[in-house]
Structures are given as C-alpha cells and as structure tokens.
Amino acid sequence: MHPLPESRSMGHSLRWAAVVVLIGVAGGVAGLGLAALLHTVQHVAYGYSIETIFSKESFQQGVTAASRSRRVEMLALCGLVAGVGWWAVYRWCKPLVSIARAVRSDDPRMPVFATVCHALLQIVTVALGSPLGREVAPREIGAMLAGRLTSFAGLTVAESRIMVACGAGAGLAAVYNVPVAGAVYVLEGLLFTIDWRAVVPAVVTSAIAGFIARAGLGDFPQYDVPHYACTASLIVWSVLAGPLIGLAAWQFTKLTDHARARAPRDSRLVLLCAVNFLCIGLLAIKFPLLLGNGKGPAQVGFDGSLTLQFAAVLLVLRVLITWTSLRAGAAGGLLTPGLCNGALFAIVLGSVWSAWWPGAPLGAFAVIGAAAFLATSMRVPLTAIALIFEFTRPSSEFMLPVLIAVAGSVAMSSYVRQFFDPARRPDLSAKAERANV
Structure with missing residues (x-):
C-alpha cells in the first residue's frame, strides 16, 4: 500500500x-x-x-x-x-x-x-x-x-x-x-x-x-440482459464451474502476457499488424461477430441466443485473434475480451450441464461465467462483480451464484499461480509490464 x-x-x-x-x-x-x-x-x-x-x-x-x-x-x-x-x-x-x-x-x-x-x-x-x-x-x-x-x-x-x-x-x-x-x-x-x-x-x-x-x-446498461432467476441448478453449477473458469482465465492471462512481452516495437510491427488484421477480416467474412472488442458475442451470449457449437467456435477464434493481435504489436484492453471469453466458455459448460440438469437458461450461465472469468483475468474480483452488475443490472438474488463462481475462480487461479508464478521469470514479466500500458 x-x-x-x-x-x-x-x-x-x-x-x-x-x-x-x-x-x-x-x-x-x-x-x-x-x-x-x-x-x-x-x-x-x-x-x-x-x-x-x-x-x-x-x-x-x-x-x-x-x-x-x-x-x-x-x-x-x-x-x-x-x-x-x-x-x-x-x-x-x-x-x-x-x-x-x-x-x-x-x-x-x-x-x-x-x-x-x-x-x-x-x-x-x-x-x-x-x-x-x-x-x-x-x-x-x-x-x-x-x-x-x-x-x-x-x-x-x-x-x-x-x-x-x-x-x-x-x-x-x-x-x-x-x-x-x-x-x-x-x-x-x-x-x-x-x-x-x-x-x-x-x-x-x-x-x-x-x-x-x-x-x-443516457443512463443505459451496456448489455440488455433478462432478469434471470437464481435456481438450485445455477448454484450447484457455479460451485463446480467456478474453478474451471478460473483455470481458463489464468491460461488466457498467460497467453496474453506472453504475446505482449514479445510484441515488436520496430518496423516489423507494420508488416505483422497488416497481415494479422487482414486475416481477421477474412475470418469475418463468415464470422462477423468476431469483429470488435467482444461486446457483440457477449450480448448474444447473455440473451441466450448462442448454440453450444457456435459458442465453442467463437471462443477458440476470439482467443486466437486476441493473441495474434497483441503478438503483432497492437495495443488495447482485455476487459471486454475477457468478459466475452468468460460468457462463451460458460455457455459451453452450461450446455453440457443442462443435458444433465435442464431448466436454467444459457444466458444465465453466460453472465455468471463472464464475472468469474473477468475476476481472474483482471485480478480484481470486486471490480469484476461491480462491472457485471452495472453492465447487466440483473436481479439482486442473482448475486449469489455470481459470488460463488467468482470465489471459486479466484481461489483456483491463486492456487495454480503458486506453481506457475510469472515472478519466477523476471525477464518476461518485466517485458509484459512495459507493454501493458
């Protein structure tokens, strides 16, 4: 302090x-x-x-x-x-x-x-x-x-x-x-x-x-989300899915730190960015939802209109193009990309869960997963919770599964960091700090 x-x-x-x-x-x-x-x-x-x-x-x-x-x-x-x-x-x-x-x-x-x-x-x-x-x-x-x-x-x-x-x-x-x-x-x-x-x-x-x-x-939330109810299915899922989301968010953080630390700052940056974004444009011919910071996929995830297959494809492609963009030398935040990834990953997990315990809407899984992923990827769990609730303005009872998932995510990521601490590699962490403006 x-x-x-x-x-x-x-x-x-x-x-x-x-x-x-x-x-x-x-x-x-x-x-x-x-x-x-x-x-x-x-x-x-x-x-x-x-x-x-x-x-x-x-x-x-x-x-x-x-x-x-x-x-x-x-x-x-x-x-x-x-x-x-x-x-x-x-x-x-x-x-x-x-x-x-x-x-x-x-x-x-x-x-x-x-x-x-x-x-x-x-x-x-x-x-x-x-x-x-x-x-x-x-x-x-x-x-x-x-x-x-x-x-x-x-x-x-x-x-x-x-x-x-x-x-x-x-x-x-x-x-x-x-x-x-x-x-x-x-x-x-x-x-x-x-x-x-x-x-x-x-x-x-x-x-x-x-x-x-x-x-x-205007006083409008960033995302238009239905008021999902807190159900027993969501609570149990949050207990089990929180640690899995924490692992995924920790791995995403490692990938992005790696990309930022090795991004060029010389003339190579021009060529790499040109190739990277052209490839993203070609992907956008079939997947226009890939374009932008991830608000679009998060929105359709929150309202429950994504299928398991499409969510999985978008998740893989979103992680890939985020990594390649940072590696090419582009700069930007990871708040909305992380929120998007959490929502997509939660839809995948929630779809599997719903086959065993049906009834909970996929959009509810997405909101919970977004909060849990963001809490770990940004390492600010209280901020992540506040962001999700100001972004989506859900019902007050919905806080319970969100808090459970965030706690599980942060606990798991803290545990694995004990064994894979970036501080043990000062050369890489220092470069990441210089790039993370």
Missing part, C-alpha cells in the same frame, strides 16, 4: 478539493469524447446509422449488414493504422508510461502527446474491428490529465499518486457508465487501500465522471 498524504493546510485542502472535482470532470469529458469518436468511426467505416452516432443499431448489427468485401477492407485499413501508428509512437514519441507505473512513481506525470496518440490509436482500431478492448484509452487519458492537474496544483507526491489512480477510475466510469466499478477499481486495482483519503476522491471522481457520461450517452 502506498503512503497516504498527511494533514493539509486550508489553502492546500481547497486546492486538493478543486483537483478532485476537476479530475472527475476531465475523466467524464474524456470518456464521453472517446465514446463519440468510437461510434463515429464505426458508423462511417461500416456505413450504418450515419445520421446519428449514438443510435439503437449496434456495431454488430452494422458489421453484419455490411458487405463481406467491406469487412475485409476495413480490417486491412485497421492493420495499416495499427502498424504505422504504433510504430511511429514507439519511434518518435517519448516512452509510454503505464498507469500502474505512474501510480508507483515519484513523478506520476505521463507524457501528453504519446499518451494521447496511444489512446486514440486504441479507439480507432477497435472501432475498425480490432478484437482488443477500448477501456484502457479513457483510463490513460484520465490518468494523464490527473497527473498534469496535480502538478499544476502543487499537491504532494502521495496525493498525486492517488489522483492519478482516480483519473484512471473516472475514465473507466465514464466510458462504460460504471461509477461504482470505477471507484472500486481505483481502490482494489491501483491503490490497494480503503483509507478514507483514497476512498473519498475515488468515489467523488467516478461519480462526477459517470454523471457527465450519463448526461451525454
């Missing part, structure tokens, strides 16, 4: 309070702006709902309606943007600083131009069809702005670290309309404390950012 700031003078306290409010506003505006950019690029690229960037027509509906040739063309363009863009960032910009590193640093400021370019590239490539997530971009922008605000206000190093973490949480809260998860992520995933001097700014900044995002985007 990082040292927290000592008592402050009245003038210093007022500056501190002003910075808290400004970080919340900055995170909200950044999240709203990046969401608008994402939708704009998506609509223009695939030619749907051009008249409004925030329409009821989803990205997956637009991609599915687009011609096969257009899918290939947009993914080829995605490869060009990703390869040239990130090669240029690594070649000419200041070295990127991850949020986690900034929070630990004595100088938590992140380079402005490099961070902005890195974030915009993530948003544009995800909009064009990259299988990686978009949540890192608003977190980076929020953290970068927070670092500059704290430097201008003359806050202490300890206070600045807290504010940078809060900026990241505000960005997450805004881009997904998840103020509770944003605050929990700051405390659980970045600061590792529940001291009031961290809790108060985390809650306030995420609440402000979420309010601004809701004013611009």
Whole structure:
C-alpha cells in the first residue's frame, strides 16, 4: 500500500478539493469524447446509422449488414493504422508510461502527446474491428490529465499518486457508465487501500465522471440482459464451474502476457499488424461477430441466443485473434475480451450441464461465467462483480451464484499461480509490464 498524504493546510485542502472535482470532470469529458469518436468511426467505416452516432443499431448489427468485401477492407485499413501508428509512437514519441507505473512513481506525470496518440490509436482500431478492448484509452487519458492537474496544483507526491489512480477510475466510469466499478477499481486495482483519503476522491471522481457520461450517452446498461432467476441448478453449477473458469482465465492471462512481452516495437510491427488484421477480416467474412472488442458475442451470449457449437467456435477464434493481435504489436484492453471469453466458455459448460440438469437458461450461465472469468483475468474480483452488475443490472438474488463462481475462480487461479508464478521469470514479466500500458 502506498503512503497516504498527511494533514493539509486550508489553502492546500481547497486546492486538493478543486483537483478532485476537476479530475472527475476531465475523466467524464474524456470518456464521453472517446465514446463519440468510437461510434463515429464505426458508423462511417461500416456505413450504418450515419445520421446519428449514438443510435439503437449496434456495431454488430452494422458489421453484419455490411458487405463481406467491406469487412475485409476495413480490417486491412485497421492493420495499416495499427502498424504505422504504433510504430511511429514507439519511434518518435517519448516512452509510454503505464498507469500502474505512474501510480508507483515519484513523478506520476505521463507524457501528453504519446499518451494521447496511444489512446486514440486504441479507439480507432477497435472501432475498425480490432478484437482488443477500448477501456484502457479513457483510463490513460484520465490518468494523464490527473497527473498534469496535480502538478499544476502543487499537491504532494502521495496525493498525486492517488489522483492519478482516480483519473484512471473516472475514465473507466465514464466510458462504460460504471461509477461504482470505477471507484472500486481505483481502490482494489491501483491503490490497494480503503483509507478514507483514497476512498473519498475515488468515489467523488467516478461519480462526477459517470454523471457527465450519463448526461451525454443516457443512463443505459451496456448489455440488455433478462432478469434471470437464481435456481438450485445455477448454484450447484457455479460451485463446480467456478474453478474451471478460473483455470481458463489464468491460461488466457498467460497467453496474453506472453504475446505482449514479445510484441515488436520496430518496423516489423507494420508488416505483422497488416497481415494479422487482414486475416481477421477474412475470418469475418463468415464470422462477423468476431469483429470488435467482444461486446457483440457477449450480448448474444447473455440473451441466450448462442448454440453450444457456435459458442465453442467463437471462443477458440476470439482467443486466437486476441493473441495474434497483441503478438503483432497492437495495443488495447482485455476487459471486454475477457468478459466475452468468460460468457462463451460458460455457455459451453452450461450446455453440457443442462443435458444433465435442464431448466436454467444459457444466458444465465453466460453472465455468471463472464464475472468469474473477468475476476481472474483482471485480478480484481470486486471490480469484476461491480462491472457485471452495472453492465447487466440483473436481479439482486442473482448475486449469489455470481459470488460463488467468482470465489471459486479466484481461489483456483491463486492456487495454480503458486506453481506457475510469472515472478519466477523476471525477464518476461518485466517485458509484459512495459507493454501493458
């Protein structure tokens, strides 16, 4: 746990309070702006709902309606943007600083131009069809702005670290309309404390950012999910499936860490990204659900409209293209990809279970599996639970099987990490940290 700031003078306290409010506003505006950019690029690229960037027509509906040739063309363009863009960032910009590193640093400021370019590239490539997530971009922008605000206000190093973490949480809260998860992520995933001097700014900044995002985007959950009931079948399944999901999530984390650690940062990045995304475009001719960060497959999984066979195929292909994209040098988050993988894997397990104990809808398995997978792949179980409930807004009784599955998943992953600890290979873990911005 990082040292927290000592008592402050009245003038210093007022500056501190002003910075808290400004970080919340900055995170909200950044999240709203990046969401608008994402939708704009998506609509223009695939030619749907051009008249409004925030329409009821989803990205997956637009991609599915687009011609096969257009899918290939947009993914080829995605490869060009990703390869040239990130090669240029690594070649000419200041070295990127991850949020986690900034929070630990004595100088938590992140380079402005490099961070902005890195974030915009993530948003544009995800909009064009990259299988990686978009949540890192608003977190980076929020953290970068927070670092500059704290430097201008003359806050202490300890206070600045807290504010940078809060900026990241505000960005997450805004881009997904998840103020509770944003605050929990700051405390659980970045600061590792529940001291009031961290809790108060985390809650306030995420609440402000979420309010601004809701004013611009509307107060709607990310996924339209029926209110599934908590049944005996789901509870027993959660007990048995949680550890299996934990193993799968742990293996997924190993794969993605491996890919990030070995991703090129020189001119090879251009060719590898071009080939990788062209291949994804060719796969999208038959499987348009592959395109994007995984929200589409997760949605059809949550509403129970995926079959066992199709879910298994999508799961294998989604893991494959996520690994190849990271290995080629593309950057992006793994929140929604992990959530998607958990939902698909749970549908496979749930389909087998339903043959023995029928009655539970496949969508209910998907929601539980998404939470359990996300808790392990992100290593933030409380944040994962908060995200799932803000994403889907299920009935309160549905929390029981979710909590059971998350507990089993985290316990199993913690157990296997004792024998396969990445810290035993410092060269690989260090490279992964440098890549995981």
